Amino acid sequence: MQLNHHVRLMAEYNQWMNVKLYKACSQLSHEQLTEDRGAFFVSILGTLNHLAVADTIWLKRFSPALANYSELSSLALLSMPTSLNTILYPDLKELGEYRERLDTLFLALSKVVSECDLMQTIAYQNSQGTEFKKVFFSILMHVFNHQTHHRGQITTLLSQVGVDVGVTDLNAIIPSA
Numbered sequence: 001m002q003l004n005h006h007v008r009l010m011a012e013y014n015q016w017m018n019v020k021l022y023k024a025c026s027q028l029s030h031e032q033l034t035e036d037r038g039a040f041f042v043s044i045l046g047t048l049n050h051l052a053v054a055d056t057i058w059l060k061r062f063s064p065a066l067a068n069y070s071e072l073s074s075l076a077l078l079s080m081p082t083s084l085n086t087i088l089y090p091d092l093k094e095l096g097e098y099r100e101r102l103d104t105l106f107l108a109l110s111k112v113v114s115e116c117d118l119m120q121t122i123a124y125q126n127s128q129g130t131e132f133k134k135v136f137f138s139i140l141m142h143v144f145n146h147q148t149h150h151r152g153q154i155t156t157l158l159s160q161v162g163v164d165v166g167v168t169d170l171n172a173i174i175p176s177a
Contacts, residue, residue, distance in 0.1 A: 011110035
């Protein structure tokens with residue numbers, strides 16, 4: 001499998017799971033979504049916001065290396081969050097709309113990114129100002145893995161209040177050979 005095909009699969013999985021997750025979360029009241037559940041980002045809504053924040057930060061970090069892709073021009077319109085626990089949207093519906101925008105950007109990227117681009121080294125700074133240089137494909141896989149990690153936390157929190165997200169395995173969307 002070519003790297004860009006794997007990126008497309010991960011972007012599709014990411015979108016598929018986010019749609020399922022937001023649908024499951026929509027069964028809860030605002031109070032249930034914002035209740036302190038002892039999670040690292042406190043609540044279900046706090047964790048959903050963290051995922052949107054992290055994806056925004058990474059997309060902004062990627063943007064200089066991807067400037068030649070007009071499909072990603074709307075990246076410039078995204079504001080850079082100030083911290084990893086920023087609440088971008090206190091409302092699930094608004095956050096869900098933002099999540100859809102982010103997932104659309106990941107899908108657009110997955111459809112146009114070349115093997116050469118995926119193997120380039122990207123320089124970025126973390127929130128403390130430390131500079132890193134890493135291979136774009138590896139960082140992109142980290143971003144998708146980060147999503148999976150926190151979605152797993154959210155599905156656990158949902159199951160504790162009786163909401164079943166259903167099948168969450170990547171294998172469910174991998175095409176048959």
